[in-house]
Amino acid sequence: MKSKPIQSKKVLTSSKLSTPNPCxxxxxxxxxxxxxxxxxxxxxxxxxNTNTALVAGIGCHGHIVNFVKITAFxxxxxxxxxxxxxxxxxxxxxxxxxxxxxxxxxxEGGNHFVHAARRNQNITIILHDNALYALTTGQASPRTxxxxxxxxxxxxxxxxxxxxxxxxxxxxxxxxxxxxxxxxESLKDIMVKANAHKGFSVIQVLQxxxxxxxxxxHRFYQENTYQLPKTYDxxxxxxxxxxxxxxxFKKIPVGILYQEQRECYEDKFPQIxxxxxxxxxxxxxxxxxxxxxxx
Amino acid sequence: MKPYVVKIAGEAGYGIMSAGxxxxxxxMRSGYYTFDYSEYPSIxxxxxNVMQVAIDTKPVKSPYLHTNFLIALDQDxxxxxxxxxxxxxxxxxxxxxxMDLGKHNGLHVFDVPLxxxxxxxxxxxFMKNTAALGAAMAILGADGKHLLDLISDAFSHKHEAVxxxxxxxxxxxxxxxxxxxxxxxxxxxxPRKRSKKYxxxxxNESVALGAIAAGLQFAAIYPMTxxxxxxxxxxxxxxxxxxIYKQPEDEISAINMAMGAAHAGARSMVATSGGGFCxxxxxxxxxxxxxxxxxxxxxxxxAPATGLPTWTEQGDLQFVLHAHQGDFPRIVLAPGDxxxxxxxxxxxxxxxxxxxxxxxxxxxKHICESHESVLPFDYKKYSIERGxxxxxxxxAYKRYAMTASGMSPRSIPGVGNHFxxxxxxxDEVGYSNEDSQNRLDQMHKRMHKMEVCEKKDMQKxxxxxxxxxxxxxxxxxxxxxxxxxxxxxxxxVNYLHVTWMHPFPSDAIKKALAKTKKLIGIECNYSGQFxxxxxxxTGIVPDDVLLKYDGRPIFPEEILQxxxxxx
Numbered sequence: 001m002k003s004k005p006i007q008s009k010k011v012l013t014s015s016k017l018s019t020p021n022p023c024x025x026x027x028x029x030x031x032x033x034x035x036x037x038x039x040x041x042x043x044x045x046x047x048x049n050t051n052t053a054l055v056a057g058i059g060c061h062g063h064i065v066n067f068v069k070i071t072a073f074x075x076x077x078x079x080x081x082x083x084x085x086x087x088x089x090x091x092x093x094x095x096x097x098x099x100x101x102x103x104x105x106x107x108e109g110g111n112h113f114v115h116a117a118r119r120n121q122n123i124t125i126i127l128h129d130n131a132l133y134a135l136t137t138g139q140a141s142p143r144t145x146x147x148x149x150x151x152x153x154x155x156x157x158x159x160x161x162x163x164x165x166x167x168x169x170x171x172x173x174x175x176x177x178x179x180x181x182x183x184x185e186s187l188k189d190i191m192v193k194a195n196a197h198k199g200f201s202v203i204q205v206l207q208x209x210x211x212x213x214x215x216x217x218h219r220f221y222q223e224n225t226y227q228l229p230k231t232y233d234x235x236x237x238x239x240x241x242x243x244x245x246x247x248x249f250k251k252i253p254v255g256i257l258y259q260e261q262r263e264c265y266e267d268k269f270p271q272i273x274x275x276x277x278x279x280x281x282x283x284x285x286x287x288x289x290x291x292x293x294x295x
Numbered sequence: 296m297k298p299y300v301v302k303i304a305g306e307a308g309y310g311i312m313s314a315g316x317x318x319x320x321x322x323m324r325s326g327y328y329t330f331d332y333s334e335y336p337s338i339x340x341x342x343x344n345v346m347q348v349a350i351d352t353k354p355v356k357s358p359y360l361h362t363n364f365l366i367a368l369d370q371d372x373x374x375x376x377x378x379x380x381x382x383x384x385x386x387x388x389x390x391x392x393x394m395d396l397g398k399h400n401g402l403h404v405f406d407v408p409l410x411x412x413x414x415x416x417x418x419x420x421f422m423k424n425t426a427a428l429g430a431a432m433a434i435l436g437a438d439g440k441h442l443l444d445l446i447s448d449a450f451s452h453k454h455e456a457v458x459x460x461x462x463x464x465x466x467x468x469x470x471x472x473x474x475x476x477x478x479x480x481x482x483x484x485x486p487r488k489r490s491k492k493y494x495x496x497x498x499n500e501s502v503a504l505g506a507i508a509a510g511l512q513f514a515a516i517y518p519m520t521x522x523x524x525x526x527x528x529x530x531x532x533x534x535x536x537x538x539i540y541k542q543p544e545d546e547i548s549a550i551n552m553a554m555g556a557a558h559a560g561a562r563s564m565v566a567t568s569g570g571g572f573c574x575x576x577x578x579x580x581x582x583x584x585x586x587x588x589x590x591x592x593x594x595x596x597x598a599p600a601t602g603l604p605t606w607t608e609q610g611d612l613q614f615v616l617h618a619h620q621g622d623f624p625r626i627v628l629a630p631g632d633x634x635x636x637x638x639x640x641x642x643x644x645x646x647x648x649x650x651x652x653x654x655x656x657x658x659x660k661h662i663c664e665s666h667e668s669v670l671p672f673d674y675k676k677y678s679i680e681r682g683x684x685x686x687x688x689x690x691a692y693k694r695y696a697m698t699a700s701g702m703s704p705r706s707i708p709g710v711g712n713h714f715x716x717x718x719x720x721x722d723e724v725g726y727s728n729e730d731s732q733n734r735l736d737q738m739h740k741r742m743h744k745m746e747v748c749e750k751k752d753m754q755k756x757x758x759x760x761x762x763x764x765x766x767x768x769x770x771x772x773x774x775x776x777x778x779x780x781x782x783x784x785x786x787x788v789n790y791l792h793v794t795w796m797h798p799f800p801s802d803a804i805k806k807a808l809a810k811t812k813k814l815i816g817i818e819c820n821y822s823g824q825f826x827x828x829x830x831x832x833t834g835i836v837p838d839d840v841l842l843k844y845d846g847r848p849i850f851p852e853e854i855l856q857x858x859x860x861x862x
Binding site for chain 1: 494509532555677678709710714716
């Protein structure tokens with residue numbers, strides 16, 4: 001009697017996502033929450049090396065590419081978004097995630113953030129917001145609050161902080177969310193929704209830096225964030241704008257602040273409607289017709 | 296015999312460049328070889344625009360200092376260029392625009408009321424260039440059909456009435472010349488028979504055409520003089536030919552987008568000038584370290600900073616050879632004319648994928664924007680080479696695996712192979728790794744690729760002219776044209792043309808220059824950047840140099856003068 005061949009289970013287990021590299025974030029870092037949420041989303045959604053690409057900038061956040069076994073591009077400080085734009089235009093069937101930090105995304109890469117939002121590129125930005133520079137040992141970032149003392153602002157920060165979701169909304173992003181890194185389950189759900197959204201999605205993750213940030217701690221976010229109520233209408237742009245203005249004790253809203261259905265960038269190229277750019281055969285082109293224009 | 300040079304000039308905004316190109320094309324369609332050269336300031340309206348077309352029965356490859364026929368659309372033109380017109384030459388000007396002709400002894404003067412005539416027919420001030428062309432064609436004895444055809448093509452996107460009006464203006468001017476100046480008509484454009492059709496292309500156009508022919512899939516280009524026309528050509532054809540051209544927010548984004556697309560598997564390029572390349576230089580090194588194929592077209596202009604935006608220079612050579620921190624593999628090619636620009640762009644696309652590194656194609660404003668008449672490019676022999684490219688799942692795949700050639704298997708996201716394209720030093724998979732031995736292994740692997748390239752693909756310099764010359768000129772880039780023109784007038788001179796700047800063909804150059812009696816180095820920059828490279832790599836120092844850095848290309852007359860001088 002023939003025995004039935006044992007079929008390998010084609011489910012993604014967490015070990016399939018694991019790399020040989022030990023995680024080197026500081027114990028207690030908010031990045032662990034983001035990592036867990038992302039791995040959870042990968043398992044749930046079957047994001048793997050056949051359908052997903054990661055792009056990261058430079059900063060503590062960028063180390064994530066060494067701890068998740070999905071093909072990644074860890075580029076230059078501030079330049080993750082244009083790399084991701086290029087990946088997505090070349091192969092728009094891929095789920096493209098950008099891991100970036102507040103310094104990476106809003107300081108060095110501010111211009112790219114604004115313009116990718118304007119184009120409504122169909123990529124998901126996971127913004128690790130620890131409100132300072134951690135990898136360079138604790139200087140002020142565009143998210144550092146006024147008055148905070150850091151290594152670069154020993155007399156207290158005199159630069160007003162930037163609000164990434166307000167900036168993204170003004171620039172044309174069509175999916176805006178915020179979550180605290182410790183709310184792993186909720187963050188995972190938001191990541192899934194952000195990827196499902198066709199357009200430029202920004203998730204501001206409130207990520208405590210346990211080593212350098214003594215203000216925005218786990219306890220701070222646990223005590224001062226609140227879930228947007230079920231009655232909140234995330235399609236209302238004016239309401240979303242008002243929510244982006246809220247940032248105070250007990251008044252930091254988390255959840256999906258805004259979602260708008262608008263044609264995404266990659267859908268605007270007729271030349272890739274049927275086939276992704278890289279799936280078309282790479283061939284030498286006949287130039288007879290074009291040459292005639294110059295005769 | 297020097298070529299017949301027609302110069303048309305006037306205020307910017309009045310179609311001087313398009314009129315000049317029409318003149319070029321009429322000459323080309325009439326069976327002549329042409330080369331045009333334009334000078335214009337960095338403004339849209341109100342400056343002085345000049346275009347000269349050198350016309351010859353033999354191939355012509357550079358502009359000249361003399362003018363045989365000056366077409367003056369404003370007073371400025373007469374004041375600036377009357378002195379350039381050779382004895383027995385001709386001047387055409389707008390006789391009823393209050394222009395002062397000044398001294399014109401020994402010149403044939405064609406006084407035609409260009410604007411008045413255009414206005415009477417119902418045309419505008421902007422049609423005086425059409426009137427000038429009509430008159431010029433009659434003066435030069437050209438076949439009038441060519442001009443009318445070109446006008447139809449140029450205005451084909453506009454209303455039919457515009458075409459008709461321009462035709463009428465051109466014909467009226469033609470008739471005016473025949474009625475008034477018939478006895479002094481000089482038939483320099485008398486139609487000649489030629490079996491093949493030629494193209495008038497600029498370096499920008501041939502780069503864009505070369506990239507398209509070589510299967511370009513993605514280009515990100517931020518506009519910058521003198522390479523903007525590359526993006527104009529690419530943008531126009533993208534939908535039909537199935538590639539993507541994208542105008543990004545800046546040059547930093549341009550090169551990162553191109554690298555992202557290349558990482559995902561697309562043949563990618565960027566184009567810019569020196570200032571934009573400054574912004575790209577951080578990405579340049581990333582492409583070197585992460586081994587990402589990207590072609591960078593760098594069109595030089597007068598520098599530094601904003602410099603001379605619309606003028607030519609060869610001052611970025613040492614910059615592209617050394618830009619970015621540290622050592623990484625890079626290939627730097629320097630075509631010398633539109634033909635080389637076409638083929639070397641095609642080659643650059645292959646070299647980038649083969650050696651998985653950035654490839655710079657270094658040109659300058661003079662190549663970028665001058666039209667040369669050439670036969671349609673023949674690239675039958677070209678085949679697309681992607682090197683060690685893998686688009687299916689492999690067991691135990693390693694992106695940066697150690698190999699004998701230094702070229703590791705390059706895969707793309709989405710096919711099941713896992714790797715990290717990493718700007719940190721990395722191990723074979725791509726994970727960040729700072730170990731000493733790993734650093735050495737990866738460094739040696741990357742740098743070894745250039746040794747392979749040197750052996751397998753590097754092109755030797757080309758020697759033009761007699762083998763046993765009294766004097767040898769060594770140079771590069773757009774100087775090629777003027778040097779070859781100068782060689783036509785001096786039998787005892789030859790020219791060594793170098794096109795590979797990195798890797799550098801040191802041995803071949805040493806061999807070629809071994810028996811040189813007198814060596815002259817020529818280039819368009821202040822410090823002799825190519826000559827420094829030559830000295831660094833071969834120890835060779837020329838006996839004399841001709842350097843120019845006033846934004847103008849080197850003219851054949853200047854080379855001939857240098858050859859005559861005893862230094």
